[in-house]
Amino acid sequence: MAGLAAKWAEKVSRRLFIGGNWKCNGSVKTTESLIKDTVNKIEFDTSKLQVLVSPVYLHLPLAKKLLNPKVILSAQNVSQFKNGAYTGEISAQQLKDFGIDWTLIGHSERRTYFGETNDVTSISILGCRH
Numbered sequence: 001m002a003g004l005a006a007k008w009a010e011k012v013s014r015r016l017f018i019g020g021n022w023k024c025n026g027s028v029k030t031t032e033s034l035i036k037d038t039v040n041k042i043e044f045d046t047s048k049l050q051v052l053v054s055p056v057y058l059h060l061p062l063a064k065k066l067l068n069p070k071v072i073l074s075a076q077n078v079s080q081f082k083n084g085a086y087t088g089e090i091s092a093q094q095l096k097d098f099g100i101d102w103t104l105i106g107h108s109e110r111r112t113y114f115g116e117t118n119d120v121t122s123i124s125i126l127g128c129r130h
Contacts, residue, residue, distance in 0.1 A: 016049045018049065018052070019054065019074070021054045022054060022056060022076075024056060025056070026055065026056060031055055031062055032062065039051075039067065040067065050072060051071050052074050053071060053072070053073065053074065054076045054104055057075065060098070060100065072101075073102070074102035074103055074104065075102070075103040076104050078091070079091050103128065105128070
């Protein structure tokens with residue numbers, strides 16, 4: 001798969017983007033194995049291809065520690081709220097403080113299962129810009 005992505009990236013003039021959302025899957029052991037045995041073995045030119053992974057929140061510190069620095073670490077979601085009394089939420093400020101500059105926002109599953117609307121998505125996006 002890695003060879004195929006690299007060959008495809010050579011044929012286009014713009015930088016490609018490949019992301020893997022791990023959804024609500026994995027354990028510490030499987031996350032470690034996936035990073036060491038698969039993700040970190042992918043060879044690619046960062047000027048032609050960006051590779052991003054989005055593990056579950058509990059595994060972000062482990063992923064940050066183990067990931068090849070060429071691979072972008074992303075959160076799976078970000079709160080529409082800034083820091084405050086919002087149990088279970090993670091703010092853009094907290095992600096940034098931890099060194100995570102990327103997050104998924106407005107995912108169809110968040111909309112379908114949690115009722116997130118365009119308004120919520122817009123507020124989340126604006127919160128990431130500040």
